[in-house]
Amino acid sequence: MLGNPADADEAAQEAFVKAFRAINAFESRSGFSTWLHRIAANECLDVLRRRAREKLDSWDALTELEGSRLERLLAEPDAAGASETSDLIDRILSQLPPDYRLILALRELRGFSYEEIAEVLECSLDSVKARLRRARQELQKKLRHFSGSKDV
């Protein structure tokens, strides 16, 4: 979600500490793991919003500097797990609004169902569907130039 182990470790620690401090407020309306995921998701959103304010890359600058790496990455998706591409992946994902990145992470990385995502984000099922659709469209739009699927 956050793109690097150090930030992820820090956010995970903070999420557990916040959960401990707020344990009296847990009312069992949702499952405990859902409640904990909600705390972790909000922590990640805070980190991503702080980063967005410090925005280091514009999309144009990123594509100018890293266009060929990006093309290779999209042409060879199986190489995406390699550590040398993880910074590029993180910089691309940072171009998305934080809540788009969060909902994609909940679906793609955590494999949550739409109902589970709605519980974590405390929103409706229709809202989840709409946000996921817009998040994917936003990413597709950014990558269209490099992926060769111009007519989609």
Next chain:
Amino acid sequence: MREHDEAVSRLGEFYDGQLAQAEAEACRLHIESCPQCRASIKEFERISTVFFTVKEGTSGEDFVQKVMARIETDSDRLEEPVGSAWLRLPVFALAMAAAAFLLIANVDNEPFTLDDLLLAGNSGASHESWVLGAQPPDADDILTSALEGR
């Protein structure tokens, strides 16, 4: 055209396996005959593979220690109100012990004390430590209990 527009609006749900069987089947049939929708699905697959490949998590062995150290540092700064969180677990345990005792108490009808109650629940602790909360549960215990869903 309408069928295509409907399929396009549902491609994400189809890809995520969130459609009901009949709707998923209708979507699948459309995708098979529509190059544009097939290309969209392929893009979803590529996005998943490129951007969301799950890397093996490597939380350090000292992760738990770090969390507990932060909690203890915070606890030193914040004052825990007497009789709040610290009493909840003991009170719950006392209630469970009482329930266990009542199930077996009718056998010989002898008068019982609060210590009898606790011993019947196999707590092995004197009642003063439970009621007065003189031995608050360890922070580890609370976190472990909560994480294990107890």
